[in-house]
Amino acid sequence: MKKRSDHSMQTDAAAGFSRPLRLSAGQDLRGYLTGRAARTLLFITAFVSVAAVLLIFVFVVREAVPFFKSTDAAASLSRLKEFLTRTQWFPEHEAHPEYGVLAIIVGSLYVTVVSLLIAVPIGLLAAVFLSDIASFKVRQICKPVIEILAAIPSVAYGVFAVMVAAPWLQKHLGFTTGTNALNASLILSIMALPTILSVAEDSLSAVGRDIRQASYGLGATRAETMIRVVIPAAGSGILAAVILGMMRAIGETMVVWMASGNAAQIPSPWWDLSQSVRTMTATIAGELGEVPKGTTHYHSLFAIGFLLLIFTFTLNLISESFLSRVKRRQR
């Protein structure tokens, strides 16, 4: 019995080496070419996405530059100054167009920050629950359901914001208008929630069992372990989760376009959430469709797009660095 199985193993092993070690010149060339072709194909596939990013960047910059370009440096500088420090946005006005995007930048940051104030605590607590408290079964059900949230198209959220949330806010909170900063922030926080939750949950789970058990071994309670040990250990990952959620919120277009009211103003007093605001994404989406090509208005929209790109690139870099720190620790 034993002998036979040994024998069969030998033949199996031999089968692996049955290919002739010496190839004919044709076979050799063919192998070389197939390898090269496959390599090139894979390279192109990988390069397409890199090229897309580069081309987007080049295109946006190319279309944004004419906005600042002027007869002399002083005029360009004053254009840039107007762009970043003024709040009047009347680009389509024929006689006296104004291109101040400060109110719009503030609007973007405003809804982003408020939505994070709502989504981060909820997302973190839920992540703690799912990673450390919920039973395996509950977790198996909850996680996919939460991820469905991320799959709902944003226009559906937008319709909800206009048709349901806005009248509700007016009726029950007495707001004069329902499409305002609060409405947009609420919807954005729901949309950012799945991102924050799943990344935070992953990084909490990535903190090893050994660390938790060491903490228990020292006499710490579950709560102490969670707050003093696990959360600090997963800190980078949690920060990355927050930043990813932030990117989701700042880049979202359809929902803010429908829910925020799009009034280009800085709320006064600044904490008044019941006022309408306008975001950078909504401005681009709303105005680019019909703006005559090549006009200053057209280029100003690309200038806003460029600003937005800078924001998201910076955020992306920061979150990448935090996530790589998590990975290093795991190793």
Place this chain on the structure above:
Amino acid sequence: MKAIWSGKKTLALLGMALFVLGLTVPASAARQLLQVDGSTTVGPIGDAFAEAFSELYPDCSITVKKTGSGDGAAALVDGRCDIAMMSRFMKEKEFRQAVEKGVFPVAHVVAMDGVCIVVHPSNPVAALTAEQIRKIYKGELTNWKQVGGADMPIVPISRDTSSGTYETFHELVMNKEKMAENVEYVNSNPQSHSRVRSTEGAIGYVGIGFLDRYVKAIKVDNVMPSRSTIAKGIYPVSRPLFLFTNGYPKLGSMAHAFCAFYLTEKGQEIVEDKGFVPLTEY
């Protein structure tokens, strides 16, 4: 070196494939293809005309794209469409670009559109002057009691600045003056309607096709918006809707039939059915 070369080759092959595709598609369908592009306001008319045409002329194919008046004009200038739908006349700049490229835009007015000023049905205010409306949108009047209504803040709602409806309102009511910072913007007629419907203090504007019992149209300068006041141009906020072609379309061509379709009984029915006002009385 070698990898780059084969990459180039692949690209060349891809380019050739695209080129061949580009050659074959229009060639097979060129005979009866009509491209219509432009305003989202005129869009429903274009769609319905195209549908009627598919029954009348089964071997023609019409594509209707609704990208906006500005895009429509650009498409006509670039030769990307045969007919541009526009809710405003061509701007000087667009016209000049067209002529420079050897395109001579000809306007066909197919219907009249009225921009109706609407408020919440519970609002007692039933008439405003254009002056008052302008002041509301400029932020000089902020409470309904200033114009004879209840003590309630006014929520002015405007269409997005790139829509044709906005341009009509901006030109005919606002005299091209800047709106206040607190004016809210929405990006479609239905959304404008739903915001006014659900907000007691709101004032907004929509095309006449969007009037129903959920919003209340008010008199402007003592003229109630209606089919007859808009068609006659008595109502101050009314405008013609255009189709633009490159030169007058060749008689008997599909484009000519399309641009003259509003004169037929069926065409007028469509115009009225889509909520606009036919030019012809019948």
